Amino acid sequence: MTTTDALAGVAAEPGSAKPDPLLVVDGVRRDFGGMRAVDVEHLEVQRGVITGLIGPNGAGKTTLFNLLTGFDKPTAGRWTYDGQDVTGVPAHKLARRGMVRTFQLTRVLSRLTVLENMKLAAVDQRGERFMAALLRPLWGAQEAEVERRADELLERFLLHTKRDDYAGYLSGGQRRLLEVARALMVDPTLVMLDEPMAGVNPALRQDLLGHIDGLRRAGRTVLFVEHDMDVVMEISDWVVCMAQGRVIAEGPPAVISGNREVIDAYLGSQHDEPTYREES
Numbered sequence: 532m533t534t535t536d537a538l539a540g541v542a543a544e545p546g547s548a549k550p551d552p553l554l555v556v557d558g559v560r561r562d563f564g565g566m567r568a569v570d571v572e573h574l575e576v577q578r579g580v581i582t583g584l585i586g587p588n589g590a591g592k593t594t595l596f597n598l599l600t601g602f603d604k605p606t607a608g609r610w611t612y613d614g615q616d617v618t619g620v621p622a623h624k625l626a627r628r629g630m631v632r633t634f635q636l637t638r639v640l641s642r643l644t645v646l647e648n649m650k651l652a653a654v655d656q657r658g659e660r661f662m663a664a665l666l667r668p669l670w671g672a673q674e675a676e677v678e679r680r681a682d683e684l685l686e687r688f689l690l691h692t693k694r695d696d697y698a699g700y701l702s703g704g705q706r707r708l709l710e711v712a713r714a715l716m717v718d719p720t721l722v723m724l725d726e727p728m729a730g731v732n733p734a735l736r737q738d739l740l741g742h743i744d745g746l747r748r749a750g751r752t753v754l755f756v757e758h759d760m761d762v763v764m765e766i767s768d769w770v771v772c773m774a775q776g777r778v779i780a781e782g783p784p785a786v787i788s789g790n791r792e793v794i795d796a797y798l799g800s801q802h803d804e805p806t807y808r809e810e811s
């Protein structure tokens with residue numbers, strides 16, 4: 532049985548139970564002043580598949596990512612990762628346990644080289660004093676191993692020719708690739724990508740899609756935010772739609788793309804509509 536088959540019997544309704552959930556969210560709320568940005572009653576993310584997280588601008592997708600990955604604190608609620616309560620656990624500790632994320636706005640450091648960015652990801656995630664580590668190559672064998680892994684990933688992401696260039700010289704799309712490559716430095720179990728395709732040109736987009744698909748083939752679990760419905764349909768095993776902080780629908784991509792509430796949520800928001808690329 533493939534991992535995708537594992538979702539075959541799962542109900543296409545908000546909060547549905549999955550056969551093997553890696554992430555389980557319960558009653559997670561985040562209020563900003565009087566505004567409830569996130570209000571997720573129950574959400575399970577199946578292990579080993581790609582789950583697409585969609586929803587109009589302001590739906591609370593990034594805020595939910597921030598909470599789950601320890602970059603923000605919830606007003607209420609709990610969640611488990613791999614069966615263990617990780618509510619409030621800070622980002623660097625979660626990374627050590629295999630849970631990493633990328634940012635909607637890339638956090639690639641322009642004044643460091645591509646390779647330094649990669650090495651920093653490994654060190655940073657280990658919670659060490661990263662600048663010190665960068666300035667003084669002090670971990671010997673470990674450093675060599677980190678560099679070997681970085682080079683291997685740069686090659687895989689076709690960034691090896693940029694290895695010693697300042698990251699500031701990369702195109703927007705290359706920064707995205709670097710951001711994803713960085714996330715892989717810690718050999719993660721769960722990879723959470725916040726709009727990885729934003730600003731990526733069509734050629735690199737296909738590469739990036741291939742890499743995301745590769746994460747699944749390598750047995751990793753992917754949760755990714757995306758607006759382009761073609762991308763979501765192409766690559767997701769399961770789709771979750773948020774609107775106004777809540778999960779309003781979830782199910783297989785073909786079911787969600789025709790879901791009335793999902794369409795209404797997008798049409799009701801002035802900012803953003805699901806985008807479909809023109810056939811070319």
Ligand SMILES: Nc1ncnc2c1ncn2[C@@H]1O[C@H](COP(=O)(O)OP(=O)(O)O)[C@@H](O)[C@H]1O
Nearest residue numbers: 563567568586587588589590591592593594595
């Ligand atoms: N730090 C913050 N302070 C106040 N409001 C915020 C903050 N972060 C997000 N919000 C608000 O929370 C809502 C959800 O935002 P966000 O999670 O970024 O949505 P999405 O990623 O789905 O577009 C929006 O109304 C946004 O303005």
Ligand SMILES: [Mg+2]
Nearest residue numbers: 592593594635
């Ligand atoms: Mg966002």
